[in-house]
Amino acid sequence: MAIRAKITNASIKKLAPADQRLNDTEISGFHARITNKGSVSYYLYYRKDGKQVNYRLGTHGKITPAEARELARIKAGEVTKGTDIQEEKKKQKVEAERERANQLEKYLNEHYEPWLNAKNAKTAKRIIKTIKSGFPDFLKLPLSEIKAHKVEQWRNKKIKSNVTKATVNHYVNSLKGAMSRAVEWNLISSHDLNKVKTLKTDNTRLRYLTKDEETTLLEKLRERDEQIKAARDSANEHRRIRGYEETDSLRDQMFADHLEPIVLLAMNTGMRRGEIFQLKWSDIDFQSKTLSVKADNAKSGKSRILPLNKTAMTVLEEWQKVSQSQFVFHGKEKEPLTDIKKGFLKVLDEANIEDFRFHDLRHHFASKLVMAGVDLNTVRELLGHADIKMTLRYAHLAPEHKARAVSLI
Numbered sequence: 001m002a003i004r005a006k007i008t009n010a011s012i013k014k015l016a017p018a019d020q021r022l023n024d025t026e027i028s029g030f031h032a033r034i035t036n037k038g039s040v041s042y043y044l045y046y047r048k049d050g051k052q053v054n055y056r057l058g059t060h061g062k063i064t065p066a067e068a069r070e071l072a073r074i075k076a077g078e079v080t081k082g083t084d085i086q087e088e089k090k091k092q093k094v095e096a097e098r099e100r101a102n103q104l105e106k107y108l109n110e111h112y113e114p115w116l117n118a119k120n121a122k123t124a125k126r127i128i129k130t131i132k133s134g135f136p137d138f139l140k141l142p143l144s145e146i147k148a149h150k151v152e153q154w155r156n157k158k159i160k161s162n163v164t165k166a167t168v169n170h171y172v173n174s175l176k177g178a179m180s181r182a183v184e185w186n187l188i189s190s191h192d193l194n195k196v197k198t199l200k201t202d203n204t205r206l207r208y209l210t211k212d213e214e215t216t217l218l219e220k221l222r223e224r225d226e227q228i229k230a231a232r233d234s235a236n237e238h239r240r241i242r243g244y245e246e247t248d249s250l251r252d253q254m255f256a257d258h259l260e261p262i263v264l265l266a267m268n269t270g271m272r273r274g275e276i277f278q279l280k281w282s283d284i285d286f287q288s289k290t291l292s293v294k295a296d297n298a299k300s301g302k303s304r305i306l307p308l309n310k311t312a313m314t315v316l317e318e319w320q321k322v323s324q325s326q327f328v329f330h331g332k333e334k335e336p337l338t339d340i341k342k343g344f345l346k347v348l349d350e351a352n353i354e355d356f357r358f359h360d361l362r363h364h365f366a367s368k369l370v371m372a373g374v375d376l377n378t379v380r381e382l383l384g385h386a387d388i389k390m391t392l393r394y395a396h397l398a399p400e401h402k403a404r405a406v407s408l409i
Contacts, residue, residue, distance in 0.1 A: 003015075004024075005025060006025050012065055021034070030072040032068075039060075042058055042059075042063070044085075053084075057072055058071070103140055103143070104143060104146060105139035113128050131178060134175070135154065135171070143182050143187060151193060155172065158171075168199060173198070175193065179191040208366075208367040214267075216351040217263075224259070225255060225260055229256050232256075253318070255319060267361050268309050269312055271293065276329065277327075277338065279293075279328045282326065286313075291305075299384070340358070370397040
């Protein structure tokens with residue numbers, strides 16, 4: 001049964017399930033329907049190619065009769081101009097579903113990470129982690145909504161919170177790479193993140209240890225080692241008195257734990273932290289006194305062979321006696337370590353060494369080589385720099401080389 005009246009709040013209130021339908025008296029095709037449970041929805045009836053089409057405008061409660069009337073008026077105008085509004089609605093729905101399917105997090109998990117994994121699993125894990133940790137508020141956004149102005153706003157907040165420009169650039173460049181790949185795969189038509197220009201950074205930071213700092217650092221590492229061993233001795237004495245089973249003594253091994261050997265290896269090889277963490281015993285040749293940094297673990301993507309000096313050899317020979325994994329330095333479940341920041345920072349604090357990062361041990365290694373007269377190209381090869389420009393930052397540490405060059409004139 002259908003009744004006719006102007007659709008208003010009053011007429012909607014009077015509408016009963018027995019009425020089924022209320023046809024508006026002013027806008028042709030505009031009507032309201034009521035279910036047996038009393039739910040009311042608004043529609044616009046029109047014909048397309050001789051077929052009847054009912055376009056749903058919305059549900060009473062979510063939109064008012066006045067809002068439904070205005071929407072009906074607009075849609076009726078579009079129909080008059082030849083638009084099939086129902087078909088357009090379907091297209092919009094499909095596009096919305098397409099956008100939901102292309103949310104950043106879903107795209108990273110289902111498209112980008114598998115593609116990266118096929119190239120380099122380790123790199124893939126690092127890149128995905130960078131994007132997800134750097135842009136948590138972007139993860140539920142459709143790719144099409146990730147715009148330059150949003151990234152600019154994000155970047156401004158990061159800079160104000162004292163995140164370094166280099167770190168911010170790393171986050172942004174990782175996101176740019178993911179977005180560009182989405183364009184190549186036709187998941188989005190384009191992106192405008194190239195408008196977000198790379199921040200200028202001071203790429204010449206060169207912090208290395210003075211002789212006194214190096215001596216103090218090594219002393220504090222030894223003191224820490226002794227403290228750990230003494231604590232184990234004390235615990236075993238406690239157990240012995242009470243008749244409990246004792247744990248293994250640490251006195252028979254040179255190093256109580258992994259921190260000191262890792263620092264020593266970094267100081268004497270110039271290896272990056274990640275390269276050390278991924279190092280396997282199979283990468284070390286004790287006969288030739290060399291170790292191999294595999295391409296998969298190197299930042300440059302190229303393998304390199306490093307000679308081991310007496311200190312590095314001693315570290316590895318002694319640590320091998322207590323290692324229980326294929327990885328030289330392992331954590332839980334015999335998997336590679338992921339962090340030593342807490343222990344390292346504590347030792348630096350006790351040694352009163354300021355403004356020094358683990359990565360600076362790499363600078364320390366290179367600086368000592370240059371000051372000892374090693375040529376820059378050899379230093380470049382040992383560090384694994386792809387370009388000599390990166391190594392030139394150490395050039396000023398070899399003044400005698402410059403003096404010798406000038407004296408040739």
